[in-house]
Amino acid sequence: MVVSYTIMIFWAIVVLLPLYWLLTTSLKLPIDVNMGPFYIPFIEFEPSLHAWDYILLGDLANDTIRAYKNTVIVGFTSAFLTVLLGTAAAYGLTRFSYRPKLGTILIAIGCIALAGIAIWAGVNWILAIIAAIVLFIVLMQTLGRRFKRSLGNSDIAFWLISQRMLPPVAVVLPIYVMFQTLNLLDTQAALIITYTAVNLAIVVWLMRDYFQTIPIEIEECAAIDGASRFRIFWSIVLPLSVPGLVATFLFVLVFTWNEYLLALFLSGANAQTLPLTIAAQSATRGPQWWYMSVLILIMILPVIIIAILLERYISRGLLVGSIKG
């Protein structure tokens, strides 16, 4: 018992001491930071709100507020979109059976490749796409019936979920070029779209297992009463899966809220998110610890409050089925 408490308190200190240091640093004058470690406010150093003032009201206020707004908009929009698309896909994968023919997929890939080569070789892109679609339809009409081998739901699910293995750095260059040609570089839209794609795999994975634990009988009853599939999904399945949805939403939100690498590639001054603002405080005059501490604090505060409020939800919702293998 005593041993347990000792270890638990020790680890709590390990977790909290850095945060305490963050808080005190944000209240120190630069000279108090550089003169060596001071631990206790009012006794060892006189707390000052100069950094808070500078970040929130002073010179940097506009930048901070813009970055904060970007982070909030990008985070919530993309978390919402991801959960929406991912949940729909997960529901589809647990309640419908899909049997895309292997041959169909191969022909589609072939046509897309041909169109790509044609565009690359200088053919007008509208023409190339139309030709590819025509070719695809002709091939499907002539050969389509003969295909026997098909993929099942688990194959599709595995394919979707395995996208998480993709290192972002492997796809970010073409995405960068794509947004550049679409004139979307350095906009919130670019970040929202990219984050949605990146996090989709997590949502599909978590929610698919969640849906497998929801009994199908209720939905069957509703179906017998004549409810359409969308209605069943919207007014029966979604309300039943609130814990899972909340946990998943929070996970995705935290991921997008904290994301750094993709934002570094895809955003400049306009769509800059908070992690980039923090990183920028290490500029020419060396790291500005006091400003950084303020920024880190205002950035983690909302997430930590959410986490504390929903701690039970997170562990329960996340684990209903998914991680058990």
Added chain:
Amino acid sequence: MESAEIEPQGPEGLDPGLEASSSTPKRRRRRLSELPERMAGNAFLLPAILMVLFLAIFPLIVSAYLSLSRIKFVKGGFEINFVGLANYKKLLTGSEQTHFLGKFGDPSPIGWIVFWGAVAAMAWGFIRYIRGERRTVIGTMGRIIAMLIMSGALYLLIHVLGSDGRPGTIVVTWIYVFVGIAVQYSLALGLALLVTQNIPGRRFFRIVYLIPMMITPVGVAYLFRMLTNTDIGPFQPIWQAMGLGLYSWVTDPWGARVAIMIGDIWQWTPFMFIVLVAALETQSVEQVEAALVDGANKRQIFRFITFPQILPVTLTLILIRLIEAFKIVDLPNVMTNGGPGTATESMTLQAFFNWRALDLGGSAAIAYMLLFVVTFIGIAYVNLVRGRVTEA
């Protein structure tokens, strides 16, 4: 209404317009009348599929092409020249070799023992498999490829970690991933066992332990840069007492790597912790009680009852962290900027630096190597684990 059956009987093709229609006219008519219902399945799944196709698969293909070319920036655009495998060659044998793989040194005797021991173990397993009943062509091929890659990786490892060798970014990434996961898991399991005991105040600890996971990695990086500062950080008196007052972590290769790993461990132990707590709480109590009646001690209960019950969760958890940990970039970039030299660069960071230096082909090649490594380790891990679990 027949169409309203929920039984998985929905669409049979991925693409609504193109699915194989059935042969009899009667059935065809019925299916037409329920078109909206049939479309529903596709409406649920297609948006996600399209999203992944356009933002993951197509970029991946383009990336593959980029990794095989050299991109030159000319006035008003750029020109792409196909150069074959030159970018990869540069990484593995050419001018970037010491940066990517590392500088080869002389392996210590222990290194050689480990290497040949592992090779012998793999060969033995392979022979047993060949002699066994269940061998298949794909299984045999897969094992041969896996053995070759693993021997190569070990060979690389013992050479760059030997005397006057220096690990490159690929080895540094492995170190981050494997050491990080091992430490995180041990810590998280210990803590989870502690807070699932029936003692007052456990909810408080549980919430506190969760916090680091929520902090942005960039923030964690700066935080640990502050904390590990031996001059103005909070542990300055301790360093002073140990005579390390002027020692700087970030100028010593292993010191810098350890500092980064500590930050990573601080941040990600909570994730493993929360999942393990949930797993421990859902285990059945009866077996433990029965064992207690039979006079089993705590260690036996953990070894023979608790651990087997949380094993599936453990295996999935490690897989998740394995996949995520390979993407590490924020901490080395912010804490040490990859330095001293290239000592703390991860593969993603190296790809980013190459991109910043406008070497897009080289950047894509590194990204592909990373993808290859992650995929290989992921597949190998899943196969290994599946074999063990079914055997047990």
